[in-house]
Amino acid sequence: MSIVVLKLPDVKGIAENRPHHCPSCQGEVLQRWGGRERKVRDHQVKAALVHRYRCCRCRHTFRHYPEGVDQGQQSQRLRKLAAICWTLGLSYRGMELILGVFGVGISRMSGWRDVQEEAGQMKRSRMWKPVRVLGLDGAYVLGWGKKRPVLVAVDLGAEKPVAIGYVDEANPQAVKRWLEPIVKRLGVSVIVTDDLASYKVVARKLDLEHQICQFHVRRWVGRALHDLQGSVPQEWLWVLEEIKALLEQLPPEGGRRMFELWKQIPERRFGQAGARSALVQLRYLLIRLSEDWPNYRVFDWQKDVPWTNNGTEQVIGKMKMRSRTVRGYKKQAGMLAGLMIVGSGAA
Numbered sequence: 053m054s055i056v057v058l059k060l061p062d063v064k065g066i067a068e069n070r071p072h073h074c075p076s077c078q079g080e081v082l083q084r085w086g087g088r089e090r091k092v093r094d095h096q097v098k099a100a101l102v103h104r105y106r107c108c109r110c111r112h113t114f115r116h117y118p119e120g121v122d123q124g125q126q127s128q129r130l131r132k133l134a135a136i137c138w139t140l141g142l143s144y145r146g147m148e149l150i151l152g153v154f155g156v157g158i159s160r161m162s163g164w165r166d167v168q169e170e171a172g173q174m175k176r177s178r179m180w181k182p183v184r185v186l187g188l189d190g191a192y193v194l195g196w197g198k199k200r201p202v203l204v205a206v207d208l209g210a211e212k213p214v215a216i217g218y219v220d221e222a223n224p225q226a227v228k229r230w231l232e233p234i235v236k237r238l239g240v241s242v243i244v245t246d247d248l249a250s251y252k253v254v255a256r257k258l259d260l261e262h263q264i265c266q267f268h269v270r271r272w273v274g275r276a277l278h279d280l281q282g283s284v285p286q287e288w289l290w291v292l293e294e295i296k297a298l299l300e301q302l303p304p305e306g307g308r309r310m311f312e313l314w315k316q317i318p319e320r321r322f323g324q325a326g327a328r329s330a331l332v333q334l335r336y337l338l339i340r341l342s343e344d345w346p347n348y349r350v351f352d353w354q355k356d357v358p359w360t361n362n363g364t365e366q367v368i369g370k371m372k373m374r375s376r377t378v379r380g381y382k383k384q385a386g387m388l389a390g391l392m393i394v395g396s397g398a399a
Contacts, residue, residue: 103115
């Protein structure tokens, strides 16, 4: 049986130490300049003593808050707890009712702001953290009346989302515009995606190494071979078996072997209205596998690159599960923030 431990910030009613320097000029000689008690929304601490200090160098005055207390009415612990409640599946109304049992009254709008704040902190904390291997995948989320496309970028080392954009993954120009600043900021050198053509175009334009998810490749190739099994002439069935063996073993020379097989199959041309024969379909399959073969084997010589995109799909799975219970997002900003916090697992 697994146990989940949630670490919440501590909250103090009185500051345990003085500030060490002035936030304006970094001066170290500070004079206490009054103070007052203020109410705090928290399930344990109801009030906190906040002192003011004046810097003897620049005469700047500032407040010094106890641990877990800041300018907001809610304590940092309560804001974190509200975000966790929403991540675990509660609605904003349910969050309001549960926290009310502990004597803490917050409105649904306050809970919404707490979730947005937590998502913003997550995004800022990962904005400049270096990422070498980035997983990309698209999803469709219910928002303001219909399914909306989003593109999710995941750090496959930590399996945490680093960015979520309102982008259609099938549009290579839109994907490139969204991904390019992320690649430059985080230092990405490898992307892991499914076999969608737009990702191949973007990887080539951004000069990125591209690992294509082997699960997707083997799934669509397996379906294509199954469809060809009953229509390819008997003398060419051995080619289907060799394709299966090459995909299972993924040898370095596999792309060259696919190209040799492609040259052996006779080419037949048809008009625009003519249907492609089974051999023409087989030739197309072989040349596609031959061209993309290096992108199937990046994981073989770079050990930190996974051979599937399961890490990204697991993050998206969490997002989709929560999206089914919110009955649709109302705004784009709220949708992207909600997906960020849910994809991270817990606040």
